[in-house]
Amino acid sequence: GNSVTQMEGPVTLSEEAFLTINCTYTATGYPSLFWYVQYPGEGLQLLLKATKADDKGSNKGFEATYRKETTSFHLEKGSVQVSDSAVYFCALSDAGGTSYGKLTFGQGTILTVHP
Amino acid sequence: GAGVSQTPSNKVTEKGKYVELRCDPISGHTALYWYRQSLGQGPEFLIYFQGTGAADDSGLPNDRFFAVRPEGSVSTLKIQRTERGDSAVYLCASSPSGQGSPTFGSGTRLTVV
Numbered sequence: 001g002n003s004v005t006q007m008e009g010p011v012t013l014s015e016e017a018f019l020t021i022n023c024t025y026t027a028t029g030y031p032s033l034f035w036y037v038q039y040p041g042e043g044l045q046l047l048l049k050a051t052k053a054d055d056k057g058s059n060k061g062f063e064a065t066y067r068k069e070t071t072s073f074h075l076e077k078g079s080v081q082v083s084d085s086a087v088y089f090c091a092l093s094d095a096g097g098t099s100y101g102k103l104t105f106g107q108g109t110i111l112t113v114h115p
Numbered sequence: 116g117a118g119v120s121q122t123p124s125n126k127v128t129e130k131g132k133y134v135e136l137r138c139d140p141i142s143g144h145t146a147l148y149w150y151r152q153s154l155g156q157g158p159e160f161l162i163y164f165q166g167t168g169a170a171d172d173s174g175l176p177n178d179r180f181f182a183v184r185p186e187g188s189v190s191t192l193k194i195q196r197t198e199r200g201d202s203a204v205y206l207c208a209s210s211p212s213g214q215g216s217p218t219f220g221s222g223t224r225l226t227v228v
Binding site (some may be wrong): 091107 | 146157210
């Protein structure tokens, strides 16, 4: 079956530091890949996505590239801000499945950014 | 409404009791999803509705869990004979069709004591 593995957290950084959160996946076929973010007290929000190999998703300074050869979708940001403190989830949608919204999530990575 | 609304936001119930959790999707969204998120884990898929019908209920853990969407809008997740292991945040999400990225609600935190 499908699975998503994220790097262990929590991650603690100083403001303006470089961020990488690793994500690898196992899936049959060619899934779509996503990063969701959950800010304190809020619901899950889509941060970015990529639907095919070598696509780069980007939003709010965050980027992730769909790497089929390494089955990875690592999240990066060049300079984090305190407001980026949240829980980040990597997820995939099975392209051969019944619905794009049937997602398999990783366990989440807590990011804390200090001033 | 402007977003996906879930009620109640918190529910505490005794072991063995029956509970209902409600989801109001974004108006016009035909696809609706339920997920369960245990503490420290990512959300796990439970069930997917397209319109009034359950198109995929492969994630429901056992026959104590049931969900309906009788008019293709509001959905109710029903849990019978609750167990302490059912304690989690139950998330609802909707999308314009089965092909769009879903928008999530803030969830209902269920605690079984």
